[in-house]
Amino acid sequence: MRRMPASLPWILPGLFLAAGGAAGAGELDEALHRQPVAGNAVSNYEVCAACHMPEGWGTVDGEIPQIAGQHPNVIIKQLADIRGGNRDNPGMRLFASKEVIGGPQAIADLAAYIAAMPMTPRTGVGPGSDLQHGAVLYREHCVRCHGEYGEGDDARFYPRIQGQHYRYMLRQFEWIRDGRRRNANPEMVRQIADFSERDMKAVIDFASRLRPSPERVAPSVHYSNPDLP
Known part of the structure; x- marks a missing residue:
């Protein structure tokens, strides 16, 4: 596993505090309109x-999400939201900062790089004990935004959830339902406001089994990112 660059943990604490206020809607808009430059993102992806691991697969236990294959606009928006203080993610706030990865062009380059990465063939899934109920809930509440196969929508900033780890999605669902993820789509907040624990676990279990198309998936669990030897 590629380790964190040794210098990063000792960056001055003041940088951490300053990272959020420097970015906002203007930076998001600028990054969305930048043309990604091939090859520019490798050094930033090391951070x-x-x-997220060299391959961008996160961890099967859901502690870290898979980011490989995610839509570029979704990545840009989440990075800009973290930098602008619109999404609470203390663990990422420093490492997503302008001082560490650069400005709007760097965000655009990094998003394009991550979006092109092949996804893991092995994801964390739920227990599989209530999938029929989950399928009904998914069709009624999730398809319109996330798509029939969890493919999401880049243009509308709806994330790809196919191939995402169960425990990560469950945690985010809980945070959205409970108002702890401030940049959540208000429509989703309304959709899930009355979900019970059973509903939540069943629909996320079903979603965790939605798979990307074969061309988006790495050929083997032994695949390694050629850019990070």
Whole structure:
């Protein structure tokens, strides 16, 4: 596993505090309109790899999400939201900062790089004990935004959830339902406001089994990112 660059943990604490206020809607808009430059993101991705792993697959236990294959606009928005203080993620706030990864062009380059990464063939799934109920809930509440196969929508900033780890999605669902993820889509907040624990676990279990198309998936669990030897 690629380790965190040794210098990063000792960056001055003041940088951590300043990272959020420097970015906002203007930076999001600028990054969305930048043309990604091939090859520019590898050094920045080394920072991401410390947690998300060199292949971008996160961890099967759901502690770290898979980011490989995610829509570029979704990645840009989440990075801009973290930098602008619109999404609470203390663990990422420093490493997503302008001082560490650069400005809007760097965000655009990094998003394109991550979006092109092949996804893991092995994801964390739920217990599989209530999938029929989960399928009904998914069709009624999730398909319109996340798509029939969890493919999401880049243009509308709806994330790809196919191939995402069960425990990560469950945690995010809980945070959205409980108002702890401030940049959540208000429509989703309304959709899930009355979900019971059973509903929540069943629909996320079903979603965790939605798979990306074969061309988006790495050929083997032994695949390694050629850019990070």
